[in-house]
Each structure stands twice: as structure tokens, then as C-alpha cells.
Amino acid sequence: MHIVVLVKQVPDWDIPPSSFKVDEAAKKVVPPQGVAPVTSQFDAIAAEAAMRIKDADATTKVTIMSMGAATARDVIKQGLAMGADEGVLLTDAAFDDLDSYGAATVLSTAVKKLGDVDLVLTGRQAVDWDSGVTPTLIAGMLGAPVITFGKRVAVAGGTVTVERVLPDSLETVEASLPAVVSVSNELGEPRYPKLPQIMAAGKKQVTTWAAGDLGLDAGTLGQKLTLEALYVPVVDTKVEIMAGDTPEEQAMALAKRLQDAKLI
Amino acid sequence: MANGVLILAELMDGKIAAVTQELVGAAQRLGAGPVSAMLLGSGVEGAASGVTGVEKTYVVDDAALAEYTTDGFTNAAAAVVALADPAIILLGQTNAGRDLGPALSFKLGTAVAMDTTSLEMKDGKLHTTRPAYGGNARAVNGFTSTPAIATVRPKSQDAAEGGSAGVVEKVAFDASGIRTKVVARNVAASEGVRLEDADTVVTGGRGLGGPEGFADIEALAKELGGAVGASRAVADLGWRPVGEQVGLTGKVVSPTLYIAVAVSGASQHMAGCSGSKNIVAINKDPDANIFKASRFGIVGDYKTVLPAFLAAVKKVRAEG
Numbered sequence: 001m002h003i004v005v006l007v008k009q010v011p012d013w014d015i016p017p018s019s020f021k022v023d024e025a026a027k028k029v030v031p032p033q034g035v036a037p038v039t040s041q042f043d044a045i046a047a048e049a050a051m052r053i054k055d056a057d058a059t060t061k062v063t064i065m066s067m068g069a070a071t072a073r074d075v076i077k078q079g080l081a082m083g084a085d086e087g088v089l090l091t092d093a094a095f096d097d098l099d100s101y102g103a104a105t106v107l108s109t110a111v112k113k114l115g116d117v118d119l120v121l122t123g124r125q126a127v128d129w130d131s132g133v134t135p136t137l138i139a140g141m142l143g144a145p146v147i148t149f150g151k152r153v154a155v156a157g158g159t160v161t162v163e164r165v166l167p168d169s170l171e172t173v174e175a176s177l178p179a180v181v182s183v184s185n186e187l188g189e190p191r192y193p194k195l196p197q198i199m200a201a202g203k204k205q206v207t208t209w210a211a212g213d214l215g216l217d218a219g220t221l222g223q224k225l226t227l228e229a230l231y232v233p234v235v236d237t238k239v240e241i242m243a244g245d246t247p248e249e250q251a252m253a254l255a256k257r258l259q260d261a262k263l264i
Numbered sequence: 265m266a267n268g269v270l271i272l273a274e275l276m277d278g279k280i281a282a283v284t285q286e287l288v289g290a291a292q293r294l295g296a297g298p299v300s301a302m303l304l305g306s307g308v309e310g311a312a313s314g315v316t317g318v319e320k321t322y323v324v325d326d327a328a329l330a331e332y333t334t335d336g337f338t339n340a341a342a343a344v345v346a347l348a349d350p351a352i353i354l355l356g357q358t359n360a361g362r363d364l365g366p367a368l369s370f371k372l373g374t375a376v377a378m379d380t381t382s383l384e385m386k387d388g389k390l391h392t393t394r395p396a397y398g399g400n401a402r403a404v405n406g407f408t409s410t411p412a413i414a415t416v417r418p419k420s421q422d423a424a425e426g427g428s429a430g431v432v433e434k435v436a437f438d439a440s441g442i443r444t445k446v447v448a449r450n451v452a453a454s455e456g457v458r459l460e461d462a463d464t465v466v467t468g469g470r471g472l473g474g475p476e477g478f479a480d481i482e483a484l485a486k487e488l489g490g491a492v493g494a495s496r497a498v499a500d501l502g503w504r505p506v507g508e509q510v511g512l513t514g515k516v517v518s519p520t521l522y523i524a525v526a527v528s529g530a531s532q533h534m535a536g537c538s539g540s541k542n543i544v545a546i547n548k549d550p551d552a553n554i555f556k557a558s559r560f561g562i563v564g565d566y567k568t569v570l571p572a573f574l575a576a577v578k579k580v581r582a583e584g
Contacts, residue, residue: 013398017531017553020400029397100366101375129396129403130512131378136334136366145443146334148363161447166359167515168507172448173333185496185513186506222408224375228391229404239545239558250562251572254544255580257560263521263542264464264488264577 001060001155003050003119004111006138007043007079009072010128012036020232027230029128039075042123044190046183047079049153050121051191054083056154061085063114067095067106073206080201081193087206088114094211094218100129102221104137109214111142119160120180124149132182139180147173151186266410268297270322270350272341273315274360275305280314282423283356283416288317289424290416294385296352301430302344304337306330309432317427322348328439331446332360336439338367343437345372350411352390354383357415357516365415376413377405381420390414398512399531399538418460419518419539457491459508464490464521467510467537468498471526471547472566475503480570481525487577493517493537495527511536526566529554546570 012035021030031037039047047064054060064079066072067090076087090110098106111117120142125132132148139146151170152163160179164171165186193201211217242257244250258264269291274281284301291299300320303312309325324340337360345353345368353368355361357379369376380392390412396403459465466485468478478492485492494504496511510517512532518539525546527533534557537543545558548565555561562569 011397013532017400017556020397020531022401029401099375124513127398130398132362133366133369133376133378136363137370140367140370146367147444148334165506169449169451171331171446171450173444173446175444185500189500224407224409225377226406226408227403228406229402230396231402232400233402235556237543237557237559239555239561241550241555242560242562247562247564247568247572248576250564251569251576252579254560254562254573255576258521258544258577259580261542264581 001057001118002063002114002116003053003060003121004063004065004114004117005043005047005050005079005084006107006120006122007047007064007066007075008040008126009037009066009068009075010040010126012038013041013127022230022232024229024231027227037071039078040123040126040128042125042127042183042185044078045185045187046121046123047082047084048190049150049183049187051083053153053155063088065090065107065110067091067103076206077201078193080204081198082191083197086204089206089208090214091208092211094216094221098221099223099225100131100133100137101224104134104141105221106214106216107134108138108141109216110209111138113209113214118177119155121153122180122182124182124184135180135182142178142180144178144180145175146180146182147175148182150181150183153181153183266349266351268348268350269294269299269352269354270345270348271299271301271353272355272361272364273301273303273321274356274358275308275311278311280311281356283358283418284315285317285423285425286418286421287354287356287416288315290383290421291352291354292317292424294352294383294390296385296390300348300350302341302348304329304340309434312432313429316429317424318430320433321430322433322435324435324437326437326439328442333442333444333446334363334367335442335444337364338371339439339441340437341368342371344435345411347435353411353413355413355415357417361415365413369413372411372413374409374411374413375407376415378415379417380414381417383414383416395535397531399535418516457489459491459493459510459515460517462491462517463519464488464523465493465510465517465519465537465540466490466523466525467493467495467527468504468525469495469527470497470501471528472498477526477566478504480566480574484523484570484574484577487574488521490519490521495533524554525570527554528552529557546573
């Protein structure tokens with residue numbers, strides 16, 4: 001059983017909205033000073049899903065794969081510290097600013113190059129673009145079925161069984177391996193590596209592949225979706241804070257304002 | 265020559281879902297040619313007349329579509345697209361749409377823009393705007409291939425009103441390519457008003473400190489005839505069911521009155537409630553992001569403010 005977990009390095013999402021800045025001319029986010037990029041939240045949860053499968057069957061091999069800048073090695077190391085076996089870093093100037101289709105082309109080509117992959121796990125969406133398109137495209141390119149928004153992922157006898165999170169129900173879906181599964185936050189928190197695991201991760205192998213290693217070049221990774229503009233929306237609401245010396249006075253002021261506005 | 269807009273019609277409790285007429289409205293306003301709809305499922309043909317303001321409604325009614333599966337709905341939609349030849353396809357950002365949009369884009373060899381909140385034609389081409397970076401940014405996208413596909417956030421568009429039902433055209437599809445199987449479904453039991461339909465929503469955040477803090481939230485929601493919502497942190501901690509989660513990865517609500525208690529107002533939460541007509545925040549941190557989007561606020565501890573507010577609401581309502 002060989003699982004590949006796809007992880008993306010993104011700007012830290014857990015910053016105050018006031019420190020979020022965009023370079024509108026470059027159509028790029030300006031990373032906040034002194035805040036290191038992190039693993040996209042749902043991707044760390046995908047790594048957790050893989051480790052739970054490995055907990056149940058120690059013969060499972062887990063590979064952490066990331067496409068991005070050279071610094072994406074850090075998010076691979078995090079997955080290795082969680083207990084994954086190997087890492088693959090896909091880095092090349094030709095991979096910069098790809099749309100979902102281009103990114104899926106690179107990632108699926110790399111998964112094919114590994115050759116013996118049974119299950120690809122990803123987060124439900126990357127927390128930068130919030131699209132949730134790439135997992136399905138990768139499945140399409142691999143000719144494999146996809147199951148999205150998993151909160152529990154189990155494999156047995158060549159079948160993957162996934163509990164899918166839907167707003168008003170939980171559905172259980174099965175597919176034959178190989179398959180692609182994206183996971184949601186309801187799966188649970190990713191495990192926190194201990195120091196010896198972090199030390200051991202430093203000794204694990206990370207293979208680096210560039211476009212040429214995958215038989216790809218910038219010309220074959222054309223954009224289907226173009227980015228025309230990126231900006232920070234202006235919020236012009238002005239809040240009216242209720243005056244009052246006691247909670248009772250504040251509460252009564254609010255109740256009266258809401259009644260005047262015919263809201264209660 | 266590809267022309268016009270095809271929308272995905274969806275059913276809710278056997279009737280055409282509200283988002284469907286929102287999609288028709290958005291499609292009509294694009295002025296990009298005739299608007300048609302597709303309705304996919306099992307035993308759905310009778311509901312087709314509920315879609316109004318369209319020229320044609322394509323129906324794929326097949327027992328293989330009784331449960332949503334990615335392959336089944338993708339292949340059925342592709343069969344309709346082959347006949348309709350639209351330039352633009354719009355789906356709701358719903359359970360079905362968020363899964364089907366990407367799969368259909370792959371099947372058709374084109375691109376999809378997810379969770380869009382505004383759409384316009386520029387030089388004859390679709391441009392969409394969508395929240396990105398957890399709602400902190402807006403991205404405007406264009407398409408280099410046809411048909412352009414977009415999923416549209418529920419309640420972001422005014423619904424089309426009036427108009428007549430389209431001519432129903434039945435379409436067959438090949439059900440042999442379905443590779444996943446739904447083996448079980450547990451429907452969450454819900455009481456009271458549905459969160460998405462509620463005119464008043466009272467949401468509790470992590471600042472409540474534990475599930476017991478929701479007793480006051482429930483009491484206030486009940487008094488106001490509203491629904492209870494939860495932030496993602498609260499749902500992840502297991503204090504409240506996932507079905508109550510409001511936000512980017514939960515439900516999108518746009519009630520007349522949204523009362524956020526001990527909710528910090530992270531962008532991903534605001535993505536689920538920023539369409540509310542009036543936001544009221546109760547938070548002890550005067551700098552909490554939630555106040556930036558609010559009309560009224562109280563800076564204070566919910567433990568003292570909430571019981572006082574419930575009493576005040578009862579009093580002013582009793583006095584008329």
C-alpha cells in the first residue's frame with residue numbers, strides 16, 4: 001500500500017486580516033514580514049489521514065509530495081516528522097503561478113512517475129485560493145475515481161471507504177483503488193511531532209524533480225483560467241457600539257435599537 | 265458554435281431549490297444568449313416545470329442518479345452539454361456543485377471558477393469575481409476555453425422571478441461509468457428552523473469557552489424564532505454539530521439579523537455570514553474583527569450581556 005499525500009505551502013492564514021496585503025499590479029499577496037509560510041491547513045489533515053492508515057497497517061508507505069518554491073521542503077519535512085517515509089519536492093520556475101489545471105498536470109505526472117501509488121490524499125482545498133478543484137483534476141488525469149470532503153478514510157482489500165461530510169448528512173462512499181480522496185477539517189487535528197521524530201525526519205530522503213524530470217515545460221502548462229485582478233475588498237460598515245454603564249443598560253440599548261430598526 | 269447559458273437546477277425536499285432561480289437570474293443578467301437548465305436525478309422529471317425563466321429544461325431522469333455520485337452526475341451533465349452546446353455553465357456552490365464543477369470542467373477540458381459572487385460579460389467573455397485567501401481578497405478570473413464554468417455562491421444573486429417554464433427535453437446518458445458507490449447515508453436530525461432559511465441566526469464562537477455557553481445562545485435563538493449557528497472552531501471542538509457551522513467550509517447564510525456572540529470574525533467565518541443584512545456583535549475584545557462588519561455591537565462578556573439582552577428583548581417585545 002503506497003499513499004501519496006499532496007501538501008501545499010501557503011502564506012500563514014492565521015494572521016489578523018489587517019496585516020493581509022495585496023500587490024494589485026503584480027496580482028500577488030505580499031507575505032507579512034517575519035511570518036513564515038505554513039502547510040495549507042487541510043493538507044496537514046490529509047497527512048494525518050495517511051498516518052492513521054499507517055497506524056492500522058505499518059507496512060503502508062507514505063510519500064509527502066509538494067509543488068512549490070524550494071522552501072516547500074519545510075512542509076515536506078513536517079509530513080516526514082509526522083511519520084511519513086519519503087518526500088518529493090517539485091520545484092521549477094515553470095511551475096510558478098499555475099492555475100489548477102497546470103498544477104494538477106504537474107502533480108499527476110509526478111504521481112505517475114512514482115508508479116506504484118494506490119491512494120492520493122489531499123486537503124479539500126488550499127487555503128490560499130480556496131478553490132478545491134485540483135484533487136478532482138488529478139483524479140481525472142490519473143484515470144482514477146475521486147471522493148471529496150472525507151472525514152474518515154479507511155482502506156481494506158483494495159477498496160477505500162470514505163465518510164463524506166455534507167452540511168445535513170454524512171454519506172459513506174466506496175471506490176476501488178487506486179483513488180484520490182480529499183479530506184476536510186472534520187477528520188481531526190494533525191498529530192504534533194515530537195522532537196525525536198523531527199530529528200529523524202531530517203534523515204529521510206527528499207527527492208527533487210524539476211519540469212525536465214517530468215517531461216514537462218512551460219509551454220505544456222498553459223492557463224485555462226486567467227487571473228485578471230486580485231484586490232482587498234473595502235468594508236465600509238461603521239459599527240455603533242452600545243453605550244451603558246452596566247450590561248443591563250447596554251443590552252436594553254441594543255434591544256431598543258433592534259426594535260426601532262424592526263429587526264426583532 | 266457554443267451559445268447561451270446552461271444552469272444546473274437542483275431540488276430541495278422535492279422542489280426546485282432557491283439557488284436554482286438565483287442562477288437563472290444571474291444567467292439572464294449576463295445577456296449572453298438563451299438560458300436553459302438541466303435537471304439531473306431519479307424521478308425528477310415532474311419537478312422540471314418549477315424552473316422558470318428558461319427556454320428549455322433538459323432532464324436526465326435515471327435510476328442511476330438516485331444518489332449523487334461524481335461520475336454519474338458528470339456524465340449526465342456532459343450528455344446535456346453535448347446537446348445544448350452552451351458558452352457558459354453555472355452551478356450553485358452546493359453539495360453537488362462544489363463536487364461536480366471541477367469534475368465537469370475536467371470532462372469538458374475547460375476551466376471552472378469556484379464559489380463566485382459576481383459575474384459579468386467583458387468583450388463577450390465571462391469574468392467572475394470570487395473570494396480568495398479565506399475571504400481576505402477578491403480574485404477576478406477569465407477563461408481561455410469554452411464552455412466557461414462557474415459555481416455561484418448561494419444567496420449572492422437576486423433570483424429570477426416570473427417567466428414561464430422551459431420546454432422539457434429528455435436526455436439519455438450512459439450509466440456504466442460510475443466508479444463510486446454510496447453505501448450509507450445518515451441524515452442529521454435537525455429541529456426548528458433550517459439554518460440557511462432562518463431570518464435570524466444567533467451564532468456562538470470559541471469565546472463561549474465550552475458547549476454549556478450555548479444554552480444562552482439557544483434561548484435567544486428560540487425567543488427570536490431563529491436558528492443557532494456555530495463558528496468552525498466550535499464545530500471542530502465538537503461543541504456543536506457540523507451542520508451548524510457557518511463559514512467558508514460550512515454553510516453560507518444571509519439572514520436579516522445575524523447575532524455573533526464571542527465570535528472573533530476570522531475571514532473564513534465572515535465568508536459564511538457577510539451576506540447578512542444586519543450583523544450584531546457581542547464580544548469582549550473591542551478590536552475583534554467581527555465589529556468591522558457589524559452594524560451594532562456590545563463590548564462585554566457574553567456571560568453577563570447575553571442574559572441581560574434576552575431579558576431586554578422580551579421586555580421591549582412585550583411592550584411592543
